[in-house]
Amino acid sequence: MRLGADFHSDQGNLYFALGNACHYAGDSGAALAHLREAETRFQRAGNARGVSECLRFRAEIQNHLEEYEEALQACEEALAIRRILCPRSHMEADALFWKGSTLFRLDRHAEAEQCIAAALSIWQDTGNETGAGFCLRVLGRLHAEQGSFAEARAHIEHAILLHERQGDQGSRLAAMEARADVYVKEGRLQQALPLYQECIEARKPQEGKGFERLRAKIQSCQTAVQAPELVVSL
Numbered sequence: 001m002r003l004g005a006d007f008h009s010d011q012g013n014l015y016f017a018l019g020n021a022c023h024y025a026g027d028s029g030a031a032l033a034h035l036r037e038a039e040t041r042f043q044r045a046g047n048a049r050g051v052s053e054c055l056r057f058r059a060e061i062q063n064h065l066e067e068y069e070e071a072l073q074a075c076e077e078a079l080a081i082r083r084i085l086c087p088r089s090h091m092e093a094d095a096l097f098w099k100g101s102t103l104f105r106l107d108r109h110a111e112a113e114q115c116i117a118a119a120l121s122i123w124q125d126t127g128n129e130t131g132a133g134f135c136l137r138v139l140g141r142l143h144a145e146q147g148s149f150a151e152a153r154a155h156i157e158h159a160i161l162l163h164e165r166q167g168d169q170g171s172r173l174a175a176m177e178a179r180a181d182v183y184v185k186e187g188r189l190q191q192a193l194p195l196y197q198e199c200i201e202a203r204k205p206q207e208g209k210g211f212e213r214l215r216a217k218i219q220s221c222q223t224a225v226q227a228p229e230l231v232v233s234l
Contacts, residue, residue, distance in 0.1 A: 003063070004219075005044075005045040005046055005047070006045070006093060007045075008041045008042070008044040008045035008047075008082075009041070009042065009045040009047050009050060011038075011041040012038045012039075012040075012041035012042040012045060012047060012050050012054075013038075013050070015034045015035070015037040015041060015054045016034070016035065016038040016050070016053065018030075018034040018053075019032070019033075019034035019035040019038060019057065020049055020057070023057075023061055024151060028061050028064065028065055031061055032058060032061055032062075033203055035054045035057055035058050035061075036054075036058075038050070038054050039051055039054035039055065039058075042054065048081050048084075048085055049081075049085060051081060052077075052081040052082050052085070052091070052095070054111075055074045055075070055077045055078035055081070056073075056075070056078040056094065056095055056098060057075035058070075058074045058089055059071040059072075059074040059075045059078065059098050059099075059102065060098060061075065063098070063101065063102055064106065066105075068102055068106050068204065069106070071098075071102045072099065072103065075095060075098050075099035075102055076099065076155070078095045078098075079092065079095035079096060079099055079181045082094075082095050088122055088125070088126075089095050089126070090122075090126060090131070092121070092122060093118075093119040093122035093123050093128070093131055094117070094119075094124075094131070094136060096115045096118050096119035096122070097115070097116065097119040097131065097134055097138075099115045100112045100113070100114070100115030100116035100118075100119060100138065100185060101116070101138055102133075103115060104116075104138060104141065104142060106215065109142055109145060109146070112142060113136075113139065113142050114126065115137050116138050116142070117135075117139070117193045119135050120132055120135035120136065120139070120181075123135065124220045127158050129166055130162070130163070130166055130168055130171065131163045132159075132162055133158075133159040133160075133162040133163045133166075133168075133171055133175065134159075134171070136155045136156065136158050136159035136162070136175075137155070137156055137159040137178050138163060139155045140152040140153070140154075140155035140156035140178055140179075140182065141178055141181070141182075142154060144181070144182045144185050149182060149185070152182045153179065153182055153187045156175055156178050156179045156182065157179070159171075159175040159178075160175045160176065160179070163175055169192065169202070173198075173199050173202055173203070176195050176198060177195070177196065177199045177214065179195055180192040180195035180196050180199070180215075182194075182215070184221065186218075189221045189224050189225045190225055191231070192221055193218065193225070195210055196217050196218045196221065196227070197218065199214050200214040200215060200218065
């Protein structure tokens, strides 16, 4: 019996959902395996949008795993599809953002800035303040790497404002941490510490890698400035 496109797309959706569940359960290996199965089903169905969703999600997971070269390839493939399917859309901006973020991790800063600026332009044109905030945060980090601290802080403060306006506490905290990181690069550790403190207090119920990362940053700053009054209660 010949199976139709709808059957393969339905299977693709099922495997995609399984990949999503595994990712949020912390099993990245299983998530990637399910996403590859989903991509295969979407390819059989001729479902280019589904293929691009799998590729983009794979890129996100591989970023978390620090598999940056593999993530970049997945981003580029997703972007190529989305530019044909829906140019100047949220989907194109999303792929550009992840490509730029991955290039940043690979220290390819000029290329990263081009991608992030392109994503920001689309999200601003389409009124997506959450996406614009993501881009501004990464642009701030890029400027900090270049030693342009005033520009870095301006971008990140704009991101914080957008996330506050949207009521997006998680994204706001990510931008607050980025602002603290800029202060550290400037040597302004006393200004970084309260920001890190605010971020870690919000993460305490969740624990996890984000909590451990923030704790290490606080302890490093405390050692540098000898500020025992800011010790985190664990």
